[in-house]
Amino acid sequence: MAIKALAWMVRAFEPPVYCYHEIVHNKLVVDRFIERGVVFVDDVSEVPIGRPIMLSAHGSAPEVVAAAQERGSYVVNAVCPLVTKVHHEVKVRVSKGYRIVYVGHEGHEEAVGTMAVAPTSISRVESVEEVAALPDFEEPTALLAQTTLSHREWSEVADAAKEKFPDIWQPGRSDLCFATTNRQSALMAIADRCDAIVVIGSANSSNTNALAKLASEAGCDRVYRINGPDELPSDLSGTVGVTAGASAPDDVVAAVIASLDPSNGVEEVKITEEDEYFAPPRDIRDLLGALDVATTVGLGGDLDARPLLEDRRINATDVLLKL
Secondary structure, eight states, rough: HHHHHHHHHHHHHHHOOEEEHHHHHHHHHHHHHHHHTTOOOSSGGSSTTTTOEETTTTOOOOHHHHHHHHHHHEEEHHHHHHHHHHHHHHHHHHHHHHHEEEEEEEHHHHHHHHHTTTTTTEEEOOOSSHHHHHHOSSOOOOEOTTTTOOHHHHHHHHHHHHHHSSOHHHOOSSSSSSHHHHHHHHHHGGGGGEEEEESSOOOHHHHHHHHHHHHTTTTOSSSESSSSGGGSSSTTSOOOEEOOOSOOOHHHHHHHHHHOOTTOOOOOSSOOOOOOOOOOOOOHHHHHHHHHHHHHHTTOGGGSSSSSOOOGGOOHHHHHOOO
């Protein structure tokens, strides 16, 4: 959703289009957008007044959103709906007098943005030891998580938090992202059959690193995190498992498999079907609608007869390749 939204921004506006933080944590995706005139910034104040701004999928602090709206001519917040869910849970629990115990990585953009929702009411932890060091809060506690944690990272710390705070509140539906937990489950289904495992994704991608760590913990001696086929080791043999972080483009995964050129073919392992769909942000939908009407009228077409934009059928990798 975020990749497609930024691609629409690139097509709709004269460059440069600005993006607060990397749109997703994938080097190849970011590089492709840079080549097409996108400027990534770590502070909204770096954006010239009046330029279009996109806010990344990882979620932004409320003050960042406000600053972008003051500065940008057109602002699109491409925050992942699963992150928005966590932000909402923070607001609701804090409004009811809860203290939040938040499991997340220090410095990660998603964790920074979530903690900024209620900075005086959140304690961030990422280890059993940090849970043990928490004070005995007088207020009731709630347990929330960074969406891109591995299940093991989450469960170990969550168990410690529930032991320390027996009445701690948890949401009915897990905060962990289905796109990451499904990949982790699929990896565990093949790990014991692999002589080596290749994880495609960037070094700053939390869910990519979680996959690599999980593969090592599963007992695989040779685990490689790579950005693309040019980083593949030259001496791989036997059965090689291939997986990818949630934001790795499909064409890069295909290129890695083609470069491996397995003599006994490729077995695709699926543990579930994903049919979730996140529609473009409202500002993008409004922008696309306006462009569609303007183009149809400009070409003398019939507004009532124009085809509908089927975003659900559009693949993010295809959008990137066609920019």
